[in-house]
Amino acid sequence: MIDKLRIVHYAVSLGRHCSLIFRMETEALMQTSFRLEGAQLARCRNCAGVGVFWPSVGLEDPEDLFADLAQVL
Numbered sequence: 593m594i595d596k597l598r599i600v601h602y603a604v605s606l607g608r609h610c611s612l613i614f615r616m617e618t619e620a621l622m623q624t625s626f627r628l629e630g631a632q633l634a635r636c637r638n639c640a641g642v643g644v645f646w647p648s649v650g651l652e653d654p655e656d657l658f659a660d661l662a663q664v665l
Contacts, residue, residue, distance in 0.1 A: 593664045593665075594613070594615065596663065596664045597613070597660055597661075597664060598660050598663075599611060599652055599656050599657060599660040600612065600613050600647070600657065600660055600661065601613070602614065602615075608650070609650050609651045610650045610651075610652070611647070611648065611649050611650035611652055611657055612647070612648045612650070613645055613646065613647045613648070614645070614646045614648075615643050615644070615645050615646075616643055616644055616646060617642065617643045618636075618637060618640045618641065618642055618643055618644070621640065621643075621644060622636070622637075
């Protein structure tokens with residue numbers, strides 16, 4: 593998916609005026625962002641699967657962003 597995006601850029605950093613997206617593995621997400629245990633952890637893993645995409649929307653035309661995401665989904 594990441595390789596096919598034309599407007600949205602793959603990057604870890606949030607910021608500036610460009611739309612960005614970052615993929616984080618579920619295990620890394622659990623270790624760095626959330627401190628879930630037991631049933632909460634199981635529900636999160638069921639939802640996130642093996643990873644999640646974190647988007648940061650920039651100043652591009654919304655229709656261009658929608659089209660870029662639609663062509664990879």
